[in-house]
Amino acid sequence: MTEVIRNDREYIANTYARFNVEIERGKGSLVYAPDGTEYIDMGAGIGVTAFGIADEEWKRAVIGQLNAVQHTSNLYYTKPCTELAKALCLRTGMKKVFFGNSGAEANECAIKVARKYAAERKGPKCYTIVTLKNSFHGRTLTTLAATGQEVFHEKFQPLTPGFVHAEPDDTQGLEALVASCDPAAIMIETVQGEGGVKALDAEFVKAVERICRERDLLFIVDEVQTGNGRSGALYSYMNFGVQPDLVTTAKGLGGGLPIGACLIGERAENVLGCGDHGSTFGANPVCCAGALNILNRIDDRLLAEVREKSAYLFRELRGAKGAVSVSGMGLMIGILPEKPAREVVQRCIDRGVLCLTAKDRVRLLPALNIPFETLQRAVAAIKDALAE
Numbered sequence: 001m002t003e004v005i006r007n008d009r010e011y012i013a014n015t016y017a018r019f020n021v022e023i024e025r026g027k028g029s030l031v032y033a034p035d036g037t038e039y040i041d042m043g044a045g046i047g048v049t050a051f052g053i054a055d056e057e058w059k060r061a062v063i064g065q066l067n068a069v070q071h072t073s074n075l076y077y078t079k080p081c082t083e084l085a086k087a088l089c090l091r092t093g094m095k096k097v098f099f100g101n102s103g104a105e106a107n108e109c110a111i112k113v114a115r116k117y118a119a120e121r122k123g124p125k126c127y128t129i130v131t132l133k134n135s136f137h138g139r140t141l142t143t144l145a146a147t148g149q150e151v152f153h154e155k156f157q158p159l160t161p162g163f164v165h166a167e168p169d170d171t172q173g174l175e176a177l178v179a180s181c182d183p184a185a186i187m188i189e190t191v192q193g194e195g196g197v198k199a200l201d202a203e204f205v206k207a208v209e210r211i212c213r214e215r216d217l218l219f220i221v222d223e224v225q226t227g228n229g230r231s232g233a234l235y236s237y238m239n240f241g242v243q244p245d246l247v248t249t250a251k252g253l254g255g256g257l258p259i260g261a262c263l264i265g266e267r268a269e270n271v272l273g274c275g276d277h278g279s280t281f282g283a284n285p286v287c288c289a290g291a292l293n294i295l296n297r298i299d300d301r302l303l304a305e306v307r308e309k310s311a312y313l314f315r316e317l318r319g320a321k322g323a324v325s326v327s328g329m330g331l332m333i334g335i336l337p338e339k340p341a342r343e344v345v346q347r348c349i350d351r352g353v354l355c356l357t358a359k360d361r362v363r364l365l366p367a368l369n370i371p372f373e374t375l376q377r378a379v380a381a382i383k384d385a386l387a388e
């Protein structure tokens with residue numbers, strides 16, 4: 001056991017089932033252990049390092065801002081957050097942005113907006129938010145309540161009240177639930193990431209939007225994992241031809257630095273007033289400068305490349321020996337293996353490839369710009385691991 005592993009076991013809270021891999025450095029989609037062992041990174045820090053490790057352009061943006069000013073508080077104006085917010089709005093048609101530091105905080109903001117919007121229009125009893133079973137929206141007590149998976153709830157009662165969970169892809173069930181609970185909003189992931197990389201039916205996503213319009217509910221799409229090019233569109237809702245009222249995102253937006261954003265559309269653009277919400281680290285100029293660089297590089301050419309690599313992965317992995325099925329969208333891929341997913345991931349590690357799990361699946365979230373040759377090497381190793 002190395003000193004790092006010893007210290008980790010002794011001093012780090014015991015919340016993670018880490019694999020026996022220590023990462024010391026990396027470049028692009030390759031990472032290295034202290035002894036020089038090389039791994040192909042098919043997890044990208046759980047969909048975070050959108051342009052890989054130590055990307056030169058992103059580093060220039062981050063270091064440039066670090067040399068100017070690293071933090072100011074939100075009492076003063078700074079340029080990086082305004083430029084990032086403007087770019088996000090221009091590319092989505094949303095009207096306002098609130099910056100936090102994580103996906104959970106982005107969702108907390110959306111939930112606060114939805115509650116205030118509904119309270120002002122329909123009174124204080126209209127606060128329920130409908131989310132989906134098998135969803136994942138974060139680890140705070142409120143976003144855990146939003147998360148439609150009992151396993152996350154059991155040990156932490158009581159959670160924030162006001163969340164009910166509908167069955168994914170069941171429009172009639174959703175309509176019945178909405179009719180019974182007079183909600184403020186419906187919140188979905190278009191592809192349930194932690195829930196096993198399962199894309200919702202396009203018809204269902206359209207129905208969610210329609211129900212929101214008919215009843216004046218806010219339509220919230222959690223794009224923490226699916227956003228920022230991951231799905232093959234800038235935001236995954238764009239693949240479904242819908243327009244949400246609130247979009248939350250984080251993970252890939254920061255390129256490896258912590259940032260979360262809640263994008264607020266026209267219907268709710270003036271809901272938040274002075275003092276309604278805040279964050280000490282939110283809109284941090286270094287994180288925003290890096291994120292602006294990331295966002296500006298998620299262009300049509302890169303998105304086409306993401307879709308091409310996605311098609312390649314589906315082609316190679318569907319029907320591969322040891323793979324029951326393949327799900328997902330863009331560079332967000334779930335493989336249901338015949339063997340337990342964690343065992344397959346360990347076999348991938350033995351072959352120099354780092355993959356993730358999501359429930360019973362092996363999950364792939366590589367950097368969006370992973371070179372094709374590297375992807376081919378990773379696929380060969382993954383197929384070999386699946387077949388063993």
Ligand SMILES: *Cc1c(COP(=O)(O)O)cnc(C)c1O
Nearest residue numbers: 102103104136137138193224225
């Ligand atoms: C990861 C994730 C979150 C939580 O993000 P944190 O940054 O860990 O708080 C929320 N929603 C979805 C869909 C996610 O994938």
